[in-house]
Amino acid sequence: MLGLALKEPYDIMEFELIDEPGVVIQNRDQFNLPTDPEKNVAGVVLLAALEKAGINKGIKVTIEKRIKPGSGLGSSAASAAGAAVGANKLLGNIFSTEDLVQLAMIGEKLATGVKHADNITPCILGGITLIRSIHPLDIVPLASPDLFVTVVHPQIEVRTADARQILRKQVYLKDAIKQWGNIAGLVAGFMNNDRGLISRSLEDVIIEPVRSILIPAFDEVKLRCKEAGAMGGGISGSGPSIFMLSENEDTARTVGDIMKNIYDEIGIENYVYVTTINKNGVEETASRE
Amino acid sequence: MLGLALKEPYDIMEFELIDEPGVVIQNRDQFNLPTDPEKNVAGVVLLAALEKAGINKGIKVTIEKRIKPGSGLGSSAASAAGAAVGANKLLGNIFSTEDLVQLAMIGEKLATGVKHADNITPCILGGITLIRSIHPLDIVPLASPDLFVTVVHPQIEVRTADARQILRKQVYLKDAIKQWGNIAGLVAGFMNNDRGLISRSLEDVIIEPVRSILIPAFDEVKLRCKEAGAMGGGISGSGPSIFMLSENEDTARTVGDIMKNIYDEIGIENYVYVTTINKNGVEETASRE
Numbered sequence: 001m002l003g004l005a006l007k008e009p010y011d012i013m014e015f016e017l018i019d020e021p022g023v024v025i026q027n028r029d030q031f032n033l034p035t036d037p038e039k040n041v042a043g044v045v046l047l048a049a050l051e052k053a054g055i056n057k058g059i060k061v062t063i064e065k066r067i068k069p070g071s072g073l074g075s076s077a078a079s080a081a082g083a084a085v086g087a088n089k090l091l092g093n094i095f096s097t098e099d100l101v102q103l104a105m106i107g108e109k110l111a112t113g114v115k116h117a118d119n120i121t122p123c124i125l126g127g128i129t130l131i132r133s134i135h136p137l138d139i140v141p142l143a144s145p146d147l148f149v150t151v152v153h154p155q156i157e158v159r160t161a162d163a164r165q166i167l168r169k170q171v172y173l174k175d176a177i178k179q180w181g182n183i184a185g186l187v188a189g190f191m192n193n194d195r196g197l198i199s200r201s202l203e204d205v206i207i208e209p210v211r212s213i214l215i216p217a218f219d220e221v222k223l224r225c226k227e228a229g230a231m232g233g234g235i236s237g238s239g240p241s242i243f244m245l246s247e248n249e250d251t252a253r254t255v256g257d258i259m260k261n262i263y264d265e266i267g268i269e270n271y272v273y274v275t276t277i278n279k280n281g282v283e284e285t286a287s288r289e
Numbered sequence: 290m291l292g293l294a295l296k297e298p299y300d301i302m303e304f305e306l307i308d309e310p311g312v313v314i315q316n317r318d319q320f321n322l323p324t325d326p327e328k329n330v331a332g333v334v335l336l337a338a339l340e341k342a343g344i345n346k347g348i349k350v351t352i353e354k355r356i357k358p359g360s361g362l363g364s365s366a367a368s369a370a371g372a373a374v375g376a377n378k379l380l381g382n383i384f385s386t387e388d389l390v391q392l393a394m395i396g397e398k399l400a401t402g403v404k405h406a407d408n409i410t411p412c413i414l415g416g417i418t419l420i421r422s423i424h425p426l427d428i429v430p431l432a433s434p435d436l437f438v439t440v441v442h443p444q445i446e447v448r449t450a451d452a453r454q455i456l457r458k459q460v461y462l463k464d465a466i467k468q469w470g471n472i473a474g475l476v477a478g479f480m481n482n483d484r485g486l487i488s489r490s491l492e493d494v495i496i497e498p499v500r501s502i503l504i505p506a507f508d509e510v511k512l513r514c515k516e517a518g519a520m521g522g523g524i525s526g527s528g529p530s531i532f533m534l535s536e537n538e539d540t541a542r543t544v545g546d547i548m549k550n551i552y553d554e555i556g557i558e559n560y561v562y563v564t565t566i567n568k569n570g571v572e573e574t575a576s577r578e
Contacts, residue, residue: 001466001469001470001473002473130470130473130474130477131470132470132471132473132474132486132489132490133467133470133474133489138470138474138486138489140473140474140477140483140486142477167462168462169461169462169463170459170460170461170462171459171460171461171462171465172458172459172460173456173457173458173459173460173495174458176460176465176468176495177290178422179465179469180290180468180469180472181290181419181420181421181422181427182421183469183472183473184290184291184419184421184429184472184473184475184476185419185421185422185427185429186473187473187476187477187480188419188429188431188476188480191476191477191480191481192480194429197421197427197429200421200422200427201421206462206465
């Protein structure tokens, strides 16, 4: 529902308009993702973009993924959003922001089984965004506060579909009310850049207590990072990555060291990123046209 | 959780510091509310204020209620907030905003059985406020948009305690998620003065479908007011009053006529108020000191 874009990690995608209709995918990474466009997150988005544009051409894309699939860092959203934005540039900026989100959701659906825009929208717009509703799509850009983000990706597999399944279908009204307060507080905190309010509101009483069971040492990570000065944080996406927000870079780095030590000690391979909120979303770095 | 202060209706309260310890209550209205301070919403607040101040004096208050008790318009909150602010002025502005809210909650608890600050806080601060949490108390002033508010109070009795009881203890996660989106949208809409977003977010999928059963013609009122141009609305407090927001006074007046006609036709006595959002909260109109 609320999503934010990170500066790092990021994927690199190169696009080329080709005469032959269809989509050609080349992977330049170690993930062995499908090159059949019908089975590739970026592929289905590019096919849909070509169809929507109604032109008799094709797109060749070279993908260098740096965001690990299954990390909870929105890897599929990055592929999907990158493909939508890339196709749009190639085709002459014919799509609206809403078109781009709708196109990218086709990729998110392929990856996660669910058409959602929580991760795609910040990839496309940058900053922190709210998706109020999917049907109809209602996108609300909120803010791009100057906060530091530390993320740890412990190398265990939590598939999004599993993480969704363990959620209960019903929740206590008293918990739902508490959560409404926290979400309202978080939105107001981001919009007013009220860091105390953001910190107090970074509390998920519904999803996190259930999903965090799948993430080793989650409670310890959260507790010790907050003791070290982090504003707060939680599960990134459906996990297993954990994010923490900090007001300054020093704290963000200390938080990263704490995360690394905890997972090193229990022998779980891990990657730590210390980064900021990406204010721009998908970026065009060079064009050969 | 979110509350807003109205310009009208309002109560009038006159305070006087007296030598004899304790609280003396005089009513100047037709509601026959208790004059025993222990049983009167304003009374318990004044007693608590005197105790907190630790002075050996008393307060005499004359109360002219114009907000009907049991209307869902925050009548008890008005008495409680008025008493807290009045006592504070008499005692030399010794209380913080949080003190005032804490004091007024004692009155709200007497009236409704629940210590909540959703109605009290906008009475004290004006505008639209968010209570993120009661324990600990976390007050977030949001905004004071220039919107018009139409309220109808159909003369049927819905006791707050009853309205609370019919709520289910559990809600569907999918409904809770929808509600999180709407609350986040509402907060962002009020803060950005984005009237389209406010309008789209004025949808309660959890409480309203249950509580509105107790309010005759609720669905018809809402539908016809929106057809006439109202941005949206819902149940005021725990009912039976219904509020609608409008962007301009003409629409707000038309909406008031529609409300009146619907209840006149089905023979339910009703009061309609066309007013604005009160930006200041409790106001001191004159002082005899």
